[in-house]
Amino acid sequence: MGHLLDRVYLGAAWIAAFTILAIALLISAQIFLNFSTRALSLPLPSTIPSYADFSGFMLAAATFLAMPYTFRSGGHIRVSLITARLMPRARLVCEIAALAGAAFLTGFAVYFIWVLVAESVHYGDVSNGTIPVPLWIPQSAMGVGMTLLCISAIHSLVETLLRGAPVIAASEEV
Amino acid sequence: MSDPVVGLILLAVLFVFLAGGLWIALSLSAVAAVALAFFSNSSVGLNMAVTFWGHSHSWSLTALPLFILMGEILLRSRLSKDMFNGLAPWLGGLPGRLLHVNVLGCAIFAAVSGSSAATAATIGKMSIPELKSRGYPEGLILGTLAGSATLGLLIPPSIILIVYGVATEQSIARLFVAGLIPGALLVAMFGAYVAVVSWLNPDMIPVERSKLNLKEKLWEARGLIPVGLLIVGVIGAIYTGIASPTDAAALGVLLSILLAVLSGSFSRADFLDALLSAARTSCMIAFILLGAAFLAVAMGFTGLPRNLAAWIGGMGLSPYFLLFVLTIFFIVLGLFLDGISVVVLTTSIIMPMVMAVGIDPIWFGIYLVLVVEMSQITPPVGFNLFVIQGLTGIDILRIAKAAFPFFLLLVVAVVLITVFPGIVTYLPTAMNR
Amino acid sequence: DTWDMPTPYGDSTFHTQNIAQFAADIAEATDGALEITVHSGGSLFPHGEIRNVVRSGQVPIGEFFLSLLVNDDAAFGIDSQPFLATSYDDAARLWDAQRPVVTELLAEQGLMPLFSVPWPAQGLYTNGEVSSVEDLAGLRFRAYNAALEEFAALAGAAPVQVEAPDIPQAFATGQVEAMVTSPSTGANSTAWDFVTHYTAINAWVPKNIVVVNERAFRRLPDDVQAAVMDAAAAAQARGWEMSAAEADEKTAIMADNGMIIVEPSAELTAGLQEIGAQMLENWKSGASEAAMSILTAYQDQ
Ligand code: NA
Numbered sequence: 072m073g074h075l076l077d078r079v080y081l082g083a084a085w086i087a088a089f090t091i092l093a094i095a096l097l098i099s100a101q102i103f104l105n106f107s108t109r110a111l112s113l114p115l116p117s118t119i120p121s122y123a124d125f126s127g128f129m130l131a132a133a134t135f136l137a138m139p140y141t142f143r144s145g146g147h148i149r150v151s152l153i154t155a156r157l158m159p160r161a162r163l164v165c166e167i168a169a170l171a172g173a174a175f176l177t178g179f180a181v182y183f184i185w186v187l188v189a190e191s192v193h194y195g196d197v198s199n200g201t202i203p204v205p206l207w208i209p210q211s212a213m214g215v216g217m218t219l220l221c222i223s224a225i226h227s228l229v230e231t232l233l234r235g236a237p238v239i240a241a242s243e244e245v
Numbered sequence: 246m247s248d249p250v251v252g253l254i255l256l257a258v259l260f261v262f263l264a265g266g267l268w269i270a271l272s273l274s275a276v277a278a279v280a281l282a283f284f285s286n287s288s289v290g291l292n293m294a295v296t297f298w299g300h301s302h303s304w305s306l307t308a309l310p311l312f313i314l315m316g317e318i319l320l321r322s323r324l325s326k327d328m329f330n331g332l333a334p335w336l337g338g339l340p341g342r343l344l345h346v347n348v349l350g351c352a353i354f355a356a357v358s359g360s361s362a363a364t365a366a367t368i369g370k371m372s373i374p375e376l377k378s379r380g381y382p383e384g385l386i387l388g389t390l391a392g393s394a395t396l397g398l399l400i401p402p403s404i405i406l407i408v409y410g411v412a413t414e415q416s417i418a419r420l421f422v423a424g425l426i427p428g429a430l431l432v433a434m435f436g437a438y439v440a441v442v443s444w445l446n447p448d449m450i451p452v453e454r455s456k457l458n459l460k461e462k463l464w465e466a467r468g469l470i471p472v473g474l475l476i477v478g479v480i481g482a483i484y485t486g487i488a489s490p491t492d493a494a495a496l497g498v499l500l501s502i503l504l505a506v507l508s509g510s511f512s513r514a515d516f517l518d519a520l521l522s523a524a525r526t527s528c529m530i531a532f533i534l535l536g537a538a539f540l541a542v543a544m545g546f547t548g549l550p551r552n553l554a555a556w557i558g559g560m561g562l563s564p565y566f567l568l569f570v571l572t573i574f575f576i577v578l579g580l581f582l583d584g585i586s587v588v589v590l591t592t593s594i595i596m597p598m599v600m601a602v603g604i605d606p607i608w609f610g611i612y613l614v615l616v617v618e619m620s621q622i623t624p625p626v627g628f629n630l631f632v633i634q635g636l637t638g639i640d641i642l643r644i645a646k647a648a649f650p651f652f653l654l655l656v657v658a659v660v661l662i663t664v665f666p667g668i669v670t671y672l673p674t675a676m677n678r
Numbered sequence: 679d680t681w682d683m684p685t686p687y688g689d690s691t692f693h694t695q696n697i698a699q700f701a702a703d704i705a706e707a708t709d710g711a712l713e714i715t716v717h718s719g720g721s722l723f724p725h726g727e728i729r730n731v732v733r734s735g736q737v738p739i740g741e742f743f744l745s746l747l748v749n750d751d752a753a754f755g756i757d758s759q760p761f762l763a764t765s766y767d768d769a770a771r772l773w774d775a776q777r778p779v780v781t782e783l784l785a786e787q788g789l790m791p792l793f794s795v796p797w798p799a800q801g802l803y804t805n806g807e808v809s810s811v812e813d814l815a816g817l818r819f820r821a822y823n824a825a826l827e828e829f830a831a832l833a834g835a836a837p838v839q840v841e842a843p844d845i846p847q848a849f850a851t852g853q854v855e856a857m858v859t860s861p862s863t864g865a866n867s868t869a870w871d872f873v874t875h876y877t878a879i880n881a882w883v884p885k886n887i888v889v890v891n892e893r894a895f896r897r898l899p900d901d902v903q904a905a906v907m908d909a910a911a912a913a914q915a916r917g918w919e920m921s922a923a924e925a926d927e928k929t930a931i932m933a934d935n936g937m938i939i940v941e942p943s944a945e946l947t948a949g950l951q952e953i954g955a956q957m958l959e960n961w962k963s964g965a966s967e968a969a970m971s972i973l974t975a976y977q978d979q
C-alpha cells in the first residue's frame with residue numbers, strides 16, 4: 072500500500088516535471104515566432120493566443136502536482152535547528168505533532184480548494200484572455216495535487232507512528 | 246484587542262510553529278489562518294483557496310521554474326565545471342579568489358532574472374558544490390551567495406521595481422535605469438568585503454592552481470565560451486526585443502540543453518534528473534511563496550502593517566528621521582513578510598508621507614529595493630535563505646548568520662544613497678535631458 | 679460595520695481617489711455605522727479574482743474593469759467594442775442601455791452594481807504620425823484581448839501580446855511599435871520615453887465598475903443602505919467629471935513632455951470607422967441575446 076502510494080507521488084512529480092518542460096517549449100515557440108516574423112519577415116502568425124495564460128496554468132499544475140513527492144523526499148524545508156537539539160523522545164513528539172498539523176492544514180486547504188472548483192463549475196467561470204479556458208480545469212490540477220499532499224502527510228504520520236521514528240528524509244547537507 | 250497585542254500574539258504563534266518543525270509554507274499559512282479567524286471580518290478557507298489559486302498561475306512567476314531548470318542542466322553537464330576552471334587562473338591572484346564568482350555570477354544573472362530567489366537557485370546550484378569541493382569556507386560561500394543573489398532585485402529587470410512602479414505610477418523604465426549605479430555600487434562593496442576578509446584570513450582561502458602564463462590562461466578560458474554564449478544569447482534576446490524577460494528564461498533552458506548536449510557530457514538520464522529536481526525545487530519555493538501571499542492577505546485584512554505605517558506618519562518627522570524610522574519599520578516587517586508583500590501592503594500609507602516631505606519617488610523606489618533586499622536574508626522569512634537551505638540542507642538560521650555581514654553592507658548602501666542621492670537620481674535625471 | 683474593499687489600481691489613479699471619497703461620504707452619512715477600508719492597487723487580491731471574492735462574500739464590495747468579464751458574456755465587454763461609443767455622451771448613453779442588462783447578469787451571481795466610471799477615451803500611441811489606416815500596416819501592435827487582436831488584423835498590423843509592466847521595454851526594444859490606451863495610462867507610464875505621437879482616435883470608452891455582494895448589502899439597516907446608494911450616485915456623477923478632467927490634464931502632461939498630440943485626419947477616422955463597423959458585424963454573430971439587446975437599445979436612442 073505504502074509502496075503504491077509512493078509510486079503515485081512520483082508519477083505526479085514526473086507529470087509536473089514534464090509540465091515545466093512544456094512551459095519552456097511553449098514560450099520558446101513564441102520566441103521563435105517573434106524571431107521569424109521580425110528578423111526573417113516570414114509569413115507566420117505573430118502570436119500564440121493566450122500563451123501567457125497557458126504557461127501560468129501549467130505552472131500552477133506543476134507546482135501542486137509536485138507537492139507530495141517534494142514533501143516525502145524532504146524537499147519542503149523547515150527550521151530544524153531547535154528540534155535537532157531535543158532528546159529523541161521529544162523530537163519524535165514534535166515530528167508527530169508537525170505531521171498531524173500538516174495533515175490538518177492540507178486537509179483544510181483541500182476542502183476549500185474543491186469548494187472553489189465547485190464554484191467555478193457552478194458559475195461557468197472562464198479565464199479572461201483571448202482564449203476562454205474553463206477555470207475548473209486548471210483548478211482541478213491544483214485540487215488533485217493538494218489532495219495527494221494531504222494523503223502523503225497522513226501516510227507519513229501513520230508510518231511515523233508505526234515505526235516510532237521519523238520517516239521524512241531530513242534534507243541532506245551537501 | 247490593540248494592534249501591538251495582536252501583532253505579538255501572531256508572532257508568538259509563528260515562532261511556535263516554526264520552532265516545532267512545522268514546514269515553513271504551512272507555518273505561514275497557519276499564522277494567516279489564525280489572523281483571519283480571530284482578527285478579521287473575513288473567512289479563512291476560501292481566502293486560502295483563492296490566494297493559492299490566484300498567486301500560483303501568475304505569468305511573472307513562470308520564469309522561476311525555468312531558471313531553476315537551467316541551473317540544474319548546467320550543473321549536470323560539464324559546463325559549470327569548465328567555467329570555474331576557466332575563471333580560476335584569472336581570479337586566483339585576487340584576495341578571495343573564486344568567491345568572487347558568486348558575486349559576479351549573481352550580478353550577471355541579475356541582468357537576466359527579475360527575482361532574487363531565481364538568482365540564488367541558479368548560481369548556487371553551480372557554485373556551492375564547486376566551491377565546497379575546492380575547499381572554500383562554508384560561511385563565506387553561503388554568505389556571498391545569499392547576499393549577492395539579492396542583486397536580482399536591484400539590477401534590471403526587477404519584479405519588485407515593476408510592482409512598485411505600477412502601485413505608485415512611476416515610470417518603470419526610469420526605475421530600472423535608477424537601479425544601475427546602486428547595483429554596481431553593491432557589487433563593488435560585496436567584492437571589497439570578500440577581498441578584505443580573505444586578506445585578513447589568508448589561511449581560509451584555498452590556493453588555486455600554480456601560476457600559468459598568459460597563453461595557458463587563455464587556453465583554460467575556453468571553458469567560459471559556452472556559458473558566455475548562453476548569457477549573451479539570453480541577454481541579447483531581451484535587449485533586441487525578441488523575448489520579454491519572462492520569455493528569456495525559456496530561451497535559457499533551450500540554450501543550456503543545446504550547449505550541454507554539444508559539450509558531450511550530458512546524457513538522457515542527466516536530463517531527466519534535472520527535470521525532476523527542478524520540479525522539486527520550484528515546488529518548494531512556490532509553496533512558500535503561496536504561504537507568504539496568504540499571510541500577506543491576512544495582514545491586509547487585519548490592517549496591522551497599515552496601522553503601523555499610519556502611526557509613523559502621524560509622528561510628523563523630518564525627512565532624514567522619517568527615513569531612519571521607516572528603515573527600522575521595513576527591516577522589522579521584512580523579518581516576517583516577503584518583500585513584495587511589504588511593498589504592496591504599505592505603499593498606500595507610506596507614499597503620501599514620503600511625497601509630503603519632498604522625497605523623490607524614484608529615489609524612494611530604489612531605497613525600498615535595498616530594504617527589501619535585506620528582508621531576503623533575514624530569518625525567519627527570507628527567501629534567499631529558503632532557497633539555499635533547499636540546495637544545501639543547511640538550516641536557515643546558520644545561513645542567516647553567514648549572510649549577516651551582507652545585511653550590514655546593505656544598511657551601509659542605504660546610508661550612502663541617503664547621503665549621496667545622486668547615486669540613484671543621476672541616470673534617470675540624465676534621461677530627461 | 680467595517681467593509682474591506684479590494685480595488686485593482688493605485689492611489690494616484692482617479693478611480694481610486696473617487697472611491698476613497700465614496701468611502702468617506704458613507705462614513706460621514708452613517709456617522710461611522712459603515713466604514714469602508716479601501717485596499718488599493720491589488721494589495722488584497724489580484725485583479726482577476728476581485729469579482730469572485732465579492733461573489734463568495736469574502737469581501738462585501740470591490741471594483742474591477744468591467745470588460746474583464748467579456749468571456750462570461752459579451753454584454754460586459756460592449757464598452758470595449760472599437761468605435762461604437764467614442765465620446766462621453768455616447769458612453770453615457772451606452773451605459774444607460776448596458777446597465778439593466780449588466781445588473782441582471784450580475785444578479786445571477788448575487789452581485790449588485792453600485793456605480794460605473796469610465797476611463798478617458800482610448801488613443802493611439804506611435805512613433806511618427808499616422809494619417810491613414812494604411813500607415814498601421816505591418817506595425818507590431820500591442821493587443822491584450824481578442825477584440826484588439828481582431829482590430830490589429832483588420833488594420834493589417836501584427837498583434838503582439840505584451841503584459842502591462844513590459845510596455846516600456848517592449849517599445850524600447852522594438853517588440854511593439856504601436857498601442858491603444860487611455861491618456862491616463864500613457865502619462866502614468868511616461869509614454870514620451872518611448873513614443874513620439876499621440877493620436878486622439880477615441881477608439882472606445884471602457885469602464886470600471888463597483889459591485890457589492892447582495893446578501894451583505896441586504897444585511898445593512900435601511901438607512902445605511904440608502905446612504906450607500908446616495909454615495910454611489912454621487913460617486914458615479916463625480917467620477918464621470920473626474921474622468922473628463924483627467925483626459926484633458928493627462929493629454930496636457932504628454933504635450934508638456936514633448937509628445938505631439940494629433941487630432942485624427944478625416945481619412946484615418948473614416949478608415950477606423952470602417953474597421954469598427956466590420957468588427958461590429960463579427961461581434962453580432964457571436965453576441966448573446968442580452969448583449970444584442972444592449973446594442974439595439976443603444977442604437978435606437
Ligand atoms: Na534583475
Ligand code: NA
Nearest residue numbers: 579620623626
Ligand atoms: Na526576512
